[in-house]
Amino acid sequence: MKHVLIIGAGGVGHVVAHKCAMVPETFGTITLASRTVSKCEAIAASVKERTGRDIATRQIDADNVAETTALLEELKPDLLLNVALPYQDLPLMDACLAAGVDYLDTANYEPPHEAKFEYSHQWAYQDRFVEKDLSALLGSGFDPGVTGVFTAYALKHHFSEIHTLDIVDVNGGDHGHAFATNFNPEINIREVTAPCRHWENGEFVETPAMSEHQSFTCPEEVGTYEIYRMYHEELESIAKHIPTIKRAQFWMSFSPNYLKHLEVLQNVGMTRIDPVTYNGQEIIPLQFLKAVLPNPGDLGERTKGRTCIGNIMTGLDKEGKETALYIYNICDHEECFAEVGSQAISYTTGVPAMIGAKQMLSGEWRKPGVWNIEQHDPDAFMADLNEHGLPWTMKVLSMEQAKALTPA
Numbered sequence: 550m551k552h553v554l555i556i557g558a559g560g561v562g563h564v565v566a567h568k569c570a571m572v573p574e575t576f577g578t579i580t581l582a583s584r585t586v587s588k589c590e591a592i593a594a595s596v597k598e599r600t601g602r603d604i605a606t607r608q609i610d611a612d613n614v615a616e617t618t619a620l621l622e623e624l625k626p627d628l629l630l631n632v633a634l635p636y637q638d639l640p641l642m643d644a645c646l647a648a649g650v651d652y653l654d655t656a657n658y659e660p661p662h663e664a665k666f667e668y669s670h671q672w673a674y675q676d677r678f679v680e681k682d683l684s685a686l687l688g689s690g691f692d693p694g695v696t697g698v699f700t701a702y703a704l705k706h707h708f709s710e711i712h713t714l715d716i717v718d719v720n721g722g723d724h725g726h727a728f729a730t731n732f733n734p735e736i737n738i739r740e741v742t743a744p745c746r747h748w749e750n751g752e753f754v755e756t757p758a759m760s761e762h763q764s765f766t767c768p769e770e771v772g773t774y775e776i777y778r779m780y781h782e783e784l785e786s787i788a789k790h791i792p793t794i795k796r797a798q799f800w801m802s803f804s805p806n807y808l809k810h811l812e813v814l815q816n817v818g819m820t821r822i823d824p825v826t827y828n829g830q831e832i833i834p835l836q837f838l839k840a841v842l843p844n845p846g847d848l849g850e851r852t853k854g855r856t857c858i859g860n861i862m863t864g865l866d867k868e869g870k871e872t873a874l875y876i877y878n879i880c881d882h883e884e885c886f887a888e889v890g891s892q893a894i895s896y897t898t899g900v901p902a903m904i905g906a907k908q909m910l911s912g913e914w915r916k917p918g919v920w921n922i923e924q925h926d927p928d929a930f931m932a933d934l935n936e937h938g939l940p941w942t943m944k945v946l947s948m949e950q951a952k953a954l955t956p957a
Contacts, residue, residue, distance in 0.1 A: 550577025
C-alpha cells in the first residue's frame, strides 16, 4: 500500500479523494492539501461518511515551492497527485524534483497572464526527471487523459495507422442556473475564448474561437447537441506521439444560453485576464467573475442528464484496409452524485486521475522522465475504466459516418 498526497480541494479533488479511498489495496494513506484547509476537512468528512476511511488534511500554498517541498519531505508520499490550478503545475513539479517524489496532473501548464496552454513548459523537465530517477505523468483526466488512452488502445489493437482523430465532448447535463461553468470558471472561460487550433498536414491551423460548429447526435439517446471546434491540449501531445495522424480536432458542446451569456461577458470586458484598477486596487475581471458565479463543486445536487465523450478515428486496420471506430463513455450526473457527491464533469476527470495514480503506484507506468498518457500501454487503464465507474463502448463506423461525425 502506498501514500498519495492530493493537492487541490475543488470538484475534481473531491472525486479523487473519494475514489482513492475506495481502492485501499493501492492507496494505503491519503493526504489532501489545499490553500483552504476547511475545504479539505469537508471532503475528508464526506470520505469518512461514504467509505469509512480517514484521510489526513493539510494547508499548503501550491505556488510556494519551498513550502511544498517541506511538506513532501515531511510526509514522504510515493506520489503527488496535482488537481490544483494549471498555473501551479511547474511549482509543483519543481517541488517534486527537490523532494524526490513522483508527479501526476490532469491538465497542462498555463501561464497565469496569458491564455496559451501548451506542453512545452512541462516537456522541458524531461532530463531533470530522468536524472532524479523520478516519473511524471501528464494529463491523466478525461480530455486530456482517457481520450489519449482511447487513441493508444485503438492503435495497439485495431489500427496499423490512425489518420484522423475527432474528439467530441458533449455535456448533456442541465444544472438549472442561468449561467454556470461545469469546472473552474476561470480555466473554462480562458479555454473557450482562446483562438481555435487544430492539427492538419503536419502543423497547427488557427481559426477564430468557436467559428466552426455542427450538429452531433450522441449514441444511447443522450441527445443531439451543437458542437464547436476548439483547441485542447491533447491535440498537441497525441499529434506528436502518433505521427501518422494527418488531422486532429477537438469539439465541445455548448448551449445557445451559455454562448449568449459568454458573448455579453466578453463584450463588457468581464473575461479579460489583464489587471484593471477598481477603487484604487488592481483586480483581474475574470477572477472577479469566478467569485460571483456558481461554484462548480456545488452543481452536483441539481444537475441532471448525461455526458458523452469519445474519439472518432479513421485510418488503416491491421490488414491495411480503411476502417473507422468510435470509442466513447457515457456518464450520468445523478449517478455520480449518488456515488461520491459530485456532478459528472468532475467525476470524469477525477476517476482517470485515480486510475493513472494506480498505474504509477503499481509500477506499470512508472519510468523515469515526463510522459503523456498515450505513451503508456493502455490495456490496464482501459480495464480499470470499466471497473471504477467509466465503462466504455466501441463501435465500428462507416467512413461516411466518421467523416460526417454522425456515429449514432
